[in-house]
Amino acid sequence: MTKRLLMIDDDPDFVAGIKSILDSAGEFEVDVAYNPKDGLKALQTREYDLLLLDIMMGRGAEGVMIARKLRKDPKLREMPVLIITGMREQIAFLFPGEPIHPRFVEVDELVEKPVEPKLLLEKVKSLIKTAEARKVNP
Amino acid sequence: MDTKSRILLIDDEEVVRDSCEQILAGGPYEIASASDGVAGLRLVEEFHQNLIFVDLKMPGISGFEVLEKISAMDPTIVMVVITGFATVSSAVDAMKRGAYDFLPKPFTPEEFRLITRRGLEKRRLTLETIALRREKEMLREHFAHIVSHELKAPLSAIQQNLFALEFELTRDLTPAQKEKFDRTKVRMDELLQMINSWLKVISADIGKLKEGFKQVSVKGEISHAIETVQPIAARKDVEIVTTIDEDLSPILGDGLSLTEVFVNLLGNAIKYSRDGGRITVTAKAEGGEDVISFKDEGIGISPDELPHIFEGFYRGKGGQEAASGHGIGLAVSRQIVEAHTGTIQVESEPGKGSTFSVRLPKLKLGEPV
Known part of the structure; x- marks a missing residue:
């Protein structure tokens, strides 16, 4: 069954690169929002199996704000989030304790831009699978 | 905040204190006074003064001592010495202990007003300089973040599209086309890695580099660096000859940064080599260190340029022209090497070539890895 993904990232060229990899895998339908506002709106209007989220957007780390909102929303709390960021080192301070694990917003995974197709598909598939298992067997 | 200057x-001498207060009365000043060094020092801590007058000859602790103690508390405080025994040597002594100026007794009201204004002006300039320096530091940090976003974002987008293109074409690619993809991807990846390492250095957080230290084979990093620059060397028909000791010991460090240092030094060696020239890379264990040297037979560096070539990004006065040819690469290299508690040195003879030597301390047995 086709999985529905939402990508929120303000760099259209980067999005194009990710989207075409996901498209050619043939298992996903990908919606895109190019700013946090459109992204939040999309999340309220459609149901998604996974969110691909950029961190540095607009005036700062607005992706963090989105992730925080999601985790407070009873409807969206369980949705898996894959953070795709170019600033892993720079945003490390947002992740207290371990440098990489984004515990502070409890997102599921974090990969660095640019991301190899194999790694991207692997992460996307495994996150969706884990989330589904969680739904069946909470 | 009040706009009065605090003095x-x-x-x-009570008479001196009183007359000073009278001279300044009516002006934009707030004045506090102490009759000995101990009371004075206590006031310094709470009065937030812009300027301090200190008598050199007082009972109890001497004016010199007061100057020294205040300087130690806050070296930016401006102090003027008052004394009835004005000699050149006591003036010099006072200056050495942090005094800004000297006022011999007896003085006229006009002299006192003048020196007060000058002292306050000095204080204002000192604070301004500090603020400017702070701003410069912040700019540097911001610069690092701007660079990271502005350079990395387009590179990531390019690389991501390249990934996508290859992924989609993968079955139709001939081996030669595949090789071109690989070449491009590797170079792009190196570029991104380089920006990352530069960022580490520019943001002056060498500590972060150290957090990731592990056991590194110097030999491996040298080979990797040579591999990286080989295509550039080939274009100039420059030969790279290596002599690497087998008993070279592993060191504690960051492999990627060290490779970057070697790539940098090799890159410069190639750049300043003549076509068809030769570069000799030697690595050997010497005492407690691994010594890696890169010798070229190129144009060399003139003696007056030599002291400046590692300044790069942080170059001082007059260093700008001298260092421009080397960009920030050598400065970054030096910082990386120093983060490894190593040293980097250069010897050069114009027309004959240069030798850059990197010394890295060996990983000691039993040292945590």
Whole structure:
């Protein structure tokens, strides 16, 4: 069954690169929002199996704000989030304790831009699978 | 905040304190006074003064001592010495202990007003300089973040599209086309890695580099660096000859940064080599260190340029022209090497070539890895 993904990232060229990899895998339908506002709106209007989220957007780390909102929303709390960021080192301070694990917003995974197709598909598939298992067997 | 300048008088003579207060009365000043060094020092801590007058000859602790103690508390405080025994040597002594100026007794009201204004002006300039320096530091940090976003974002987008293109074409690619993809991807990846390492250095957080230290084979990093620059060397028909000791020991460090240092040094060696020239890379264990040297037979560096070539990004006065040819690469290299508690040195003879030597301390047995 086709999985529905939402990508929120303000760099259209980067999005194009990710989207075409996901498209050619043939298992996903990908919606895109190019700013946090459109992204939040999309999340309220459609149901998604996974969110691909950029961190540095607009005036700062607005992706963090989105992730925080999601985790407070009873409807969206369980949705898996894959953070795709170019600033892993720079945003490390947002992740207290371990440098990489984004515990502070409890997102599921974090990969660095640019991301190899194999790694991207692997992460996307495994996150969706884990989330589904969680739904069946909470 | 009030706009009055706060002035502290430390003098044992009541008549001096009173007359000073009278001279400044009516002006935009707030004045506090102390009759000995101990009371004065206590006031310094709470009065937030812009300027302090200190009498040199007082009972109890001497004016010199007061100057020294205040300087130690805050070297930016401006102090003017008042004394009835004005000699050149005591003036020099006072200056050495942090005094800004000297006022011999007796003085006219006009002299006192003048020196007060000058002292306050000095204080203002000192604070301004500090603020400017702070701003410069912040700019540097911001610069690092701007660079990271502005350079990395387009590179990531390019690389991501390249990934996508290859992924989609993968079955139709001939081996030669595949090789071109690989070449491009590797170079792009190196570029991104380089920006990352530069960022680490520019943001002056060498500590972060150290957090990731592990056991590194110097030999491996040298080979990797040579591999990286080989295509550039080939274009100039430059030969790279290596002599690497087998007993080279592993060191504690960051492999990627060290490779970057070697790539940098090799890159410069190639750049300043003549076509068809030769570069000799030697690595050997010497005492407690691994010594890696890169010798070229190129144009060399003139003696007056030599002291400046590692300044790069942080170059001082007059260094700008001298260092421009080397960009920030050598400065970054030096910082990386120093983060490894190593040293980097250069010897050069114009027309004959240069030798850059990197010394890295060996990983000691039993040292945590």
